[in-house]
Amino acid sequence: MIRLQVKSIxxxxxxxxxxxxxxxxxxxxxxxxxxPKHEGQGDFxxxxxxxxxxxxxxxxxxxxxxxxxxxxxxxELFEKVEVAGPGFVxxxxxxxxxxxxxxxxxxxxxxxxxxxxxxxxxxxxEFVSANPTGPLSIGHGRQAILGDSIARLLETTGHExxxxxxxxxxxxxxxxxxxxxxxxxxxxxxxxxxxxxDGYQGQYIIDISQSLIDEKGDALKDYRDVTVFKEQxxxxxxKDISATLKRMGIIFDNYFNxxxxxxxxxxDDVVCKLRDKGYVYEKDNAVWFKTTEFGHEQDRxxxxxxxxxxxxxxxxxxxxxxxxxxxxxLIDIFGSDHxxxxxxxMAGVEALGYDPAKVTVVLHQFVTLTRDGKQVKMSTRxxxxxxxxxxxxxxxxxxxxxxxxxxxxxxQMEFDLDLATRKSQENPVYYVQYGHAxxxxxxxxxxxxxISKRPFENIDSSLIQEPEELNLLKAMSTFPTVIENxxxxxxxxxxxxxxxxLAGQFHSYYNKHKVLTDNVPLSEARLCLIDALRIVxxxxxxxxxxxxxEKM
RNA sequence: GCGCUCGUAGCUCAGCUGGAUAGAGCAACGGACUUCUAAUCCGUAGGUCGCAGGUUCGAAUCCUGCCGGGCGUACCA
Numbered sequence: 241m242i243r244l245q246v247k248s249i250x251x252x253x254x255x256x257x258x259x260x261x262x263x264x265x266x267x268x269x270x271x272x273x274x275x276p277k278h279e280g281q282g283d284f285x286x287x288x289x290x291x292x293x294x295x296x297x298x299x300x301x302x303x304x305x306x307x308x309x310x311x312x313x314x315x316e317l318f319e320k321v322e323v324a325g326p327g328f329v330x331x332x333x334x335x336x337x338x339x340x341x342x343x344x345x346x347x348x349x350x351x352x353x354x355x356x357x358x359x360x361x362x363x364x365x366e367f368v369s370a371n372p373t374g375p376l377s378i379g380h381g382r383q384a385i386l387g388d389s390i391a392r393l394l395e396t397t398g399h400e401x402x403x404x405x406x407x408x409x410x411x412x413x414x415x416x417x418x419x420x421x422x423x424x425x426x427x428x429x430x431x432x433x434x435x436x437x438d439g440y441q442g443q444y445i446i447d448i449s450q451s452l453i454d455e456k457g458d459a460l461k462d463y464r465d466v467t468v469f470k471e472q473x474x475x476x477x478x479k480d481i482s483a484t485l486k487r488m489g490i491i492f493d494n495y496f497n498x499x500x501x502x503x504x505x506x507x508d509d510v511v512c513k514l515r516d517k518g519y520v521y522e523k524d525n526a527v528w529f530k531t532t533e534f535g536h537e538q539d540r541x542x543x544x545x546x547x548x549x550x551x552x553x554x555x556x557x558x559x560x561x562x563x564x565x566x567x568x569x570l571i572d573i574f575g576s577d578h579x580x581x582x583x584x585x586m587a588g589v590e591a592l593g594y595d596p597a598k599v600t601v602v603l604h605q606f607v608t609l610t611r612d613g614k615q616v617k618m619s620t621r622x623x624x625x626x627x628x629x630x631x632x633x634x635x636x637x638x639x640x641x642x643x644x645x646x647x648x649x650x651x652q653m654e655f656d657l658d659l660a661t662r663k664s665q666e667n668p669v670y671y672v673q674y675g676h677a678x679x680x681x682x683x684x685x686x687x688x689x690x691i692s693k694r695p696f697e698n699i700d701s702s703l704i705q706e707p708e709e710l711n712l713l714k715a716m717s718t719f720p721t722v723i724e725n726x727x728x729x730x731x732x733x734x735x736x737x738x739x740x741x742l743a744g745q746f747h748s749y750y751n752k753h754k755v756l757t758d759n760v761p762l763s764e765a766r767l768c769l770i771d772a773l774r775i776v777x778x779x780x781x782x783x784x785x786x787x788x789x790e791k792m
Numbered sequence: 793g794c795g796c797u798c799g800u801a802g803c804u805c806a807g808c809u810g811g812a813u814a815g816a817g818c819a820a821c822g823g824a825c826u827u828c829u830a831a832u833c834c835g836u837a838g839g840u841c842g843c844a845g846g847u848u849c850g851a852a853u854c855c856u857g858c859c860g861g862g863c864g865u866a867c868c869a
Binding site: 272274276277278281285287290293294300324325326327328371408411412413524525526527528537540541542543544545546548550551555575576577578579580581582583603605606608646647648650651652653654663665666668670671673674675677678681682683684685686689733734737740741744747748750751752754755756757770791792 | 794795796797798804805806807810811812813814815816817818824827828829830831832833834848849850861862863864865866867868869
């Protein structure tokens with residue numbers, strides 16, 4: 241907030257220098273205003289001297305001096321502006337500017353941090369998209385939480401967000417699922433049979449088979465067609481998946497079934513359109529898509545010689561449907577195993593006349609599981625995975641969300657269930673939540689002691705003067721920018737790190753200074769700060785889907 | 793082989809659209825509870841930012857090469 245004001249004042253000075261002929265306008269937009277890393281370098285700092293000196297071939301400090309001279313006349317925002325180091329301009333902001341943040345935050349309340357930068361752009365976030373072959377595992381959990389927090393951030397910044405889950409309940413995987421279910425069904429009935437070699441081995445299949453017996457007895461034992469088994473499995477698994485997601489606070493606006501692309505003729509239509517445009521040809525009895533026309537190394541098969549489409553074709557058709565539904569921005573959250581499909585889909589989208597620049601793919605790295613110190617290759621089929629439900633049981637929703645949001649998407653994560661269980665108490669989510677609980681506690685105590693929460697105009701705000709207090713205000717002032725950046729960069733971890741930092745500053749302050757004392761005016765002033773801070777922490781937790789307990 | 797991606801403290805990770813002295817948590821060590829919640833705080837220690845070049849006033853950050861991990865590289869999804 242304040243940074244932008246400083247930047248715009250600096251821009252004015254720069255332009256003034258241009259019109260006076262001191263320097264050219266080449267440097268326009270090249271210099272920055274940033275938060276310095278070290279103490280004593282001001283509240284903000286600009287590299288303008290160094291940048292302009294490079295362009296004009298002049299001494300950076302001299303240029304910085306000229307800027308400072310112009311700035312001095314400009315505004316009461318600054319307490320001091322000085323040249324430092326090799327040619328930086330450091331800005332020291334008047335303390336009162338920081339204090340004025342308090343009434344702003346209090347007035348905006350839950351809206352502080354929200355913004356309209358999204359301009360109501362329609363965004364679809366596609367995530368999870370797991371086929372119903374088993375419970376959600378850790379990897380899905382990461383994706384679910386990543387996608388959901390991105391969606392939340394976009395909503396907070398004025399985007400119109402639509403969450404979609406894309407799934408496929410046809411094909412080989414599902415046939416195997418049906419066969420596995422039938423095999424277990426017969427097993428439970430004591431019938432002789434063989435479990436499919438590549439069948440799904442999890443306990444959940446047995447449970448599903450049992451449910452069939454409960455409902456229908458042995459009426460299905462002579463069914464050769466696996467459809468009924470498949471459908472039962474799908475129904476149960478999907479119910480579990482939605483329950484798991486809901487438990488984590490994740491709700492979808494739509495589940496999109498890949499099969500509808502066939503039923504509604506979109507698959508055939510896409511092939512026709514591509515053929516009309518000359519991007520498709522036949523060879524070796526298969527249908528090929530000329531991805532080489534889009535700079536790829538080789539063409540790709542979209543319909544196998546058996547007549548079945550490869551996964552690329554429905555993926556392309558699906559993306560066309562997304563475009564046709566008039567979204568301005570399409571965000572796909574994929575695991576890194578989908579890297580290879582992305583360029584093909586993009587080529588397809590482009591070939592059909594849509595703009596691939598409207599698609600952003602967030603790829604997240606895998607979560608590897610270690611058990612007894614050894615890495616386990618997770619597989620739904622072999623059922624050697626850890627489910628999201630198990631994790632939630634053990635660590636709770638908040639800790640799990642925090643854990644997954646802490647890391648940026650493209651970092652690999654190692655997950656050790658034993659360690660997670662043991663360490664869940666150390667999860668930094670509690671550090672932030674405890675901060676919130678403490679803030680609430682102060683407000684409660686104040687009420688009990690009869691120290692009233694007065695409006696900002698009625699307190700002596702100059703009493704808010706400790707460096708820790710001003711630093712808290714400075715940190716609070718960046719909150720809207722943090723949210724905005726995290727949203728536009730699709731990087732929820734930035735909010736997490738911000739909250740940890742802010743909570744840390746508060747905990748320090750709490751241990752050093754007392755808010756409620758016999759000094760009533762001072763207590764009242766500090767209480768205003770505490771109230772505003774509580775709002776920021778609460779909003780931060782809310783925005784990324786975490787609870788903000790008032791007591792712990 | 794090729795493509796994408798990662799490599800920062802003992803461990804887990806921030807920082808990466810170039811800026812001044814590279815940060816946090818955990819683990820280690822030493823301190824602070826008759827005081828608004830000690831799920832907290834304060835301090836100490838810990839680094840060739842994978843390696844080597846290059847670009848420039850300035851590189852953890854950009855470029856090139858190499859080394860090492862992950863994921864791909866199907867008429868599997």
